[in-house]
Amino acid sequence: MNDALDVAIRLVVVFAVFMVLPLVIGQTEHKVMAHMQGRLGPMYAGGFHGWAQLVADGVKFAQKEDVVPAAADRRIFQLAPAVALLPYLLVLVAVPIGPSEGAVGQVVDAGIFFVLAVMGVGVLGSLMAGWASANKFSLLGGLRTAAQLLAYELPMLLAAASVAMAAGTVSLPGILNAFHWWWLPWQIVGALVFFIAGLAELQRPPFDMPVADSEIIFGAYTEYTGLRFALFLLAEYAGIVVLCGLTTVLFLGGWHGPFGADGLGWVWTLLKTAVLAFVVIWLRVSYPRLREDQLQKLAWTTLIPLALAQIALTGIVKVAIS
Amino acid sequence: MPEPTVRQMPVLAADYFHSYSVVGLLAVIGVLFVAVAFGAGRLLRPVVPTPEKLLTYECGVDPVGEGWAHTQVRYYVYAFLYVIFAVDSIFLFPWATVFAAPGYGATTLVEMFIFLGFLAVGLLYAWKKGVLEWT
Incomplete structure (x- = not known):
C-alpha cells in the first residue's frame, strides 16, 4: 500500500511539473522577448505584469471552435497533438533532480537510451499533422520536420554517447554520481552539439524552418485551432523543459553545485535548467532563421564531425585516466 | 559461478x-x-x-x-545516410558502458578509432559525392 502511495505521489508530482514548468517558460518568454525588443509584453491579464496571460490564453483556446478541414484525414489529424505532447511527459519521469535515491520520478536503467528514444516519438506528431492536414503548406512543413529530425538526431545521439562513455553507464542518476567538475571542459563540445541539436529537434528559432511563418504559414500546424493548437504549443514548451533538463543532467552536473549539494541539489538542477531555458529564449530573439540547406549543412558538416571528435577525445582521456 | x-x-x-x-x-x-x-x-x-x-x-x-501534392523530396538521401549512421551509433551505447573496464583499455580504444574511421570515411564520401549539397 505504501509503495502504491509512493508511486502515486511521484506520478502526480511529475505531472504537475509537466503542467507548470512549460507555462512558466512560456510566460518568461513573453516577458524576456518583450524586454529584449524594447516592449513591455503582456501587462493586463491577472494584474501584476500580466502574469495570468497564458491562463487567459488557455481559457480562450478551450472555447474556440475545433475545425477539422473536410479534406483532412480526420482521425490522424485529431490524434497528432497528443502524439506530439505525451512523449515529453514520459521523459520527465526519468530526469533526476536531486542526489538522493528518491529524487527522481522513476529510475529507468536504460536512462539515456530510453530518453532519446521516447523524445524521438514526439516529432511523429508533427509528421502526422503535416500529412493528415491535406494542405500543401502543412505537407511542406511536415517534410521539413522530417528532414530536420533526420539531420539532428544523429549528433544528439553521438554527443549523448560521449557522456555514457565518460560515466561508464547509461543510467541518468549513475551519470550524475560519476560526475566531476572537470567533465565540464572535457565534454564542452559534446554539450554544445547536444544543446544545438536539441534546439533543432524542437524546431525552435533559429531552427524553425519547418514552421517558418513567412513562407509556409505555420508549417504542419497551419490547419489547427483551439485546444489542439494549444497542445502543440504546450509540446514545444514541454520540449524546452526536457531539453534543458537533459542538458543539465548530462553535461552540467545536474544537482552538483559549488556548495550545498546534499540539501539544495534540486535547486541547482532547477537553476541550471532555468538558465538554459533563458538561453533558448535569448537565441530566439538574437538569430535569424537558417535556410533549409544551411540547416542540413550545419548538421552534417559541422555538428556530426564535432560529435565524432568529442567521442574520440572522451575515449582517449577515459582510457588514459583509468 | x-x-x-x-x-x-x-x-x-x-x-x-x-x-x-x-x-x-x-x-x-x-x-x-x-x-x-x-x-x-x-x-x-x-x-x-x-x-x-x-x-x-x-x-x-x-x-x-x-x-497531397507532388513535391521534390530532396532529402531521401539524407534519410539513407541517417539510417546507416543511426544503426551504427546505437552500438556505441552498450560498448560505452564497458570500454574502459579493466582488461579492455587500449584494445577497445583502437577499435573505437576504427569505428569512427568508418563513420568519417562514409561521411566524407557522401560529402565528396555532393549528397550533402542541397541544390
Missing part, C-alpha cells in the same frame, strides 16, 4: 518491470489527460461548421488542386 546469478535474476527482473510499469502508468495518466481535455473541449466550444470553414486554408484564396 552460476548460483549467485540465478539468485539475483528474479530481483533484477522485478526492478526492471517495476520501473517500466511506472512509466506505463504515467503514459496512462497522459492519455487520460488528453482524453479529458478533448472531452471538456467538446462541451465548452461552439460547433458551427460552414463549407468555407472546412475548406483547406491557403492564405485565404480557394485552394488549387489537392493537398
Whole structure:
C-alpha cells in the first residue's frame, strides 16, 4: 500500500511539473522577448505584469471552435497533438533532480537510451499533422520536420554517447554520481552539439524552418485551432523543459553545485535548467532563421564531425585516466 | 559461478518491470489527460461548421488542386545516410558502458578509432559525392 502511495505521489508530482514548468517558460518568454525588443509584453491579464496571460490564453483556446478541414484525414489529424505532447511527459519521469535515491520520478536503467528514444516519438506528431492536414503548406512543413529530425538526431545521439562513455553507464542518476567538475571542459563540445541539436529537434528559432511563418504559414500546424493548437504549443514548451533538463543532467552536473549539494541539489538542477531555458529564449530573439540547406549543412558538416571528435577525445582521456 | 546469478535474476527482473510499469502508468495518466481535455473541449466550444470553414486554408484564396501534392523530396538521401549512421551509433551505447573496464583499455580504444574511421570515411564520401549539397 505504501509503495502504491509512493508511486502515486511521484506520478502526480511529475505531472504537475509537466503542467507548470512549460507555462512558466512560456510566460518568461513573453516577458524576456518583450524586454529584449524594447516592449513591455503582456501587462493586463491577472494584474501584476500580466502574469495570468497564458491562463487567459488557455481559457480562450478551450472555447474556440475545433475545425477539422473536410479534406483532412480526420482521425490522424485529431490524434497528432497528443502524439506530439505525451512523449515529453514520459521523459520527465526519468530526469533526476536531486542526489538522493528518491529524487527522481522513476529510475529507468536504460536512462539515456530510453530518453532519446521516447523524445524521438514526439516529432511523429508533427509528421502526422503535416500529412493528415491535406494542405500543401502543412505537407511542406511536415517534410521539413522530417528532414530536420533526420539531420539532428544523429549528433544528439553521438554527443549523448560521449557522456555514457565518460560515466561508464547509461543510467541518468549513475551519470550524475560519476560526475566531476572537470567533465565540464572535457565534454564542452559534446554539450554544445547536444544543446544545438536539441534546439533543432524542437524546431525552435533559429531552427524553425519547418514552421517558418513567412513562407509556409505555420508549417504542419497551419490547419489547427483551439485546444489542439494549444497542445502543440504546450509540446514545444514541454520540449524546452526536457531539453534543458537533459542538458543539465548530462553535461552540467545536474544537482552538483559549488556548495550545498546534499540539501539544495534540486535547486541547482532547477537553476541550471532555468538558465538554459533563458538561453533558448535569448537565441530566439538574437538569430535569424537558417535556410533549409544551411540547416542540413550545419548538421552534417559541422555538428556530426564535432560529435565524432568529442567521442574520440572522451575515449582517449577515459582510457588514459583509468 | 552460476548460483549467485540465478539468485539475483528474479530481483533484477522485478526492478526492471517495476520501473517500466511506472512509466506505463504515467503514459496512462497522459492519455487520460488528453482524453479529458478533448472531452471538456467538446462541451465548452461552439460547433458551427460552414463549407468555407472546412475548406483547406491557403492564405485565404480557394485552394488549387489537392493537398497531397507532388513535391521534390530532396532529402531521401539524407534519410539513407541517417539510417546507416543511426544503426551504427546505437552500438556505441552498450560498448560505452564497458570500454574502459579493466582488461579492455587500449584494445577497445583502437577499435573505437576504427569505428569512427568508418563513420568519417562514409561521411566524407557522401560529402565528396555532393549528397550533402542541397541544390
